[in-house]
Amino acid sequence: MNNPDSKEEKSFNGLSPKEWALLSKNVWNDVSSPREAFHLEHGATYPIALADRIIKMYSKAGDLVLDPFVGVGTTVVSAYRQKRSGIGIELNERFHEIASEALNKEKANLFENVKGKVFHKIHCDDCRNLRKYLKDNSVQLTFTSPPYANFIQKSVKDRKNTHKTSLIKYSNNSTVKQYSEKVEDFGNLDYHVFLKEIKLILADNLRVTKKGGYSVWVVKDYRDTKNKIPYIDFHSDLANTGKDAGWLYQDLIVWDQNSQRRLVLLGYPSVFYTNQNCSFIVVFRKPLL
Numbered sequence: 001m002n003n004p005d006s007k008e009e010k011s012f013n014g015l016s017p018k019e020w021a022l023l024s025k026n027v028w029n030d031v032s033s034p035r036e037a038f039h040l041e042h043g044a045t046y047p048i049a050l051a052d053r054i055i056k057m058y059s060k061a062g063d064l065v066l067d068p069f070v071g072v073g074t075t076v077v078s079a080y081r082q083k084r085s086g087i088g089i090e091l092n093e094r095f096h097e098i099a100s101e102a103l104n105k106e107k108a109n110l111f112e113n114v115k116g117k118v119f120h121k122i123h124c125d126d127c128r129n130l131r132k133y134l135k136d137n138s139v140q141l142t143f144t145s146p147p148y149a150n151f152i153q154k155s156v157k158d159r160k161n162t163h164k165t166s167l168i169k170y171s172n173n174s175t176v177k178q179y180s181e182k183v184e185d186f187g188n189l190d191y192h193v194f195l196k197e198i199k200l201i202l203a204d205n206l207r208v209t210k211k212g213g214y215s216v217w218v219v220k221d222y223r224d225t226k227n228k229i230p231y232i233d234f235h236s237d238l239a240n241t242g243k244d245a246g247w248l249y250q251d252l253i254v255w256d257q258n259s260q261r262r263l264v265l266l267g268y269p270s271v272f273y274t275n276q277n278c279s280f281i282v283v284f285r286k287p288l289l
C-alpha cells in the first residue's frame with residue numbers, strides 16, 4: 001500500500017526527489033535501446049527507452065498519453081508498460097497494423113497488471129481528426145515525432161549522392177523512406193504548408209490536453225544545401241508555432257545521438273558543415289489559466 005504522505009505520492013508524476021533530479025539533465029547521451037521487432041519495417045522510429053523516459057517525467061500511472069503520429073506504436077507500447085492509458089493515431093495502414101499487433105502482444109503479456117484501470121487504442125486515421133477520439137482537457141501528455149515535412153524525400157536523394165562521393169560510409173545506408181503517397185501525409189508537404197498544418201494540430205492538441213499538461217515533440221534540424229539553405233532551424237520554428245497556437249514553450253532537451261551514428265564527410269573541401277547528429281526535444285505546457 002502506498003503511503004499518501006510520501007514525497008512520491010505528492011509529486012505530479014510519482015517521482016521521488018532523487019529520480020526527479022536524475023532525469024533533469026538537458027543534454028542526453030544515454031538514451032538508446034535496440035529497436036524491437038515491431039520497429040523494423042519503419043524507417044524513423046524512436047527507441048522505447050526515449051518514450052519511457054519522457055512518459056516517466058511528464059505523467060503518472062493512470063494518466064492518458066497521446067501520440068498523433070504514432071508510427072508503429074512506440075509511445076502507446078511504452079504507455080502500456082508504464083500503466084498509463086494510451087491513444088495513437090497513424091495514417092499509414094501498414095504501420096497501423098504493426099502498431100496494433102505490437103499492442104495486442106503487450107496486452108497478452110501484461111494484461112493482469114493494468115486490467116480495468118487504463119485503456120489503449122490505435123486509430124488508423126489522419127491526425128487532423130484527433131478531436132474525434134479525445135475529450136477536451138483529457139490528455140496529460142502528448143509525446144510524438146512528426147514527419148519532417150518533405151525533407152525525408154529530399155534526404156533520400158541527398159544521401160544517395162553523398163554515398164557516391166563520401167570517404168566515410170554511412171552506417172545506415174539508408175532505411176529512410178517516404179511514409180506514403182497520400183495527400184494527408186505530413187511527409188508530403190512543403191515546409192511552409194507543413195508548419196501551418198502543424199499549428200492546427202497543436203491547437204487541437206491544446207484543447208484536448210488538461211491544464212498544466214505537456215506536449216513533447218522530437219525533431220531534427222535540417223539542411224537544404226541544394227537550394228542553398230545551409231540550416232533549417234526546425235526546432236525553433238516548431239517552438240514558435242506552438243507558442244502561436246497557445247502553448248507555453250516550457251523546455252528544450254538535446255538528445256545527443258553521436259554515439260549511434262557514424263560521421264559523414266560533408267562539404268569537403270570547400271564548405272565546413274557539422275553532422276546533424278542530435279535531435280531536439282521541444283517541450284510545451286498548457287497554461288494553467
Ligand SMILES: C[S@@+](CC[C@H](N)C(=O)[O-])C[C@H]1O[C@@H](n2cnc3c(N)ncnc32)[C@H](O)[C@@H]1O
Nearest residue numbers: 045046069071072074090091126127179185186
Ligand atoms: C516519424 S514517424 C513516427 C514514428 C513513431 N515515433 C514510432 O516510433 O513508430 C511519423 C509518422 O507519422 C505518420 N503520419 C504522416 N501524416 C500523418 C497524418 N496526417 N496523420 C497521422 N499520421 C501521419 C507517418 O505515416 C509516420 O509513421
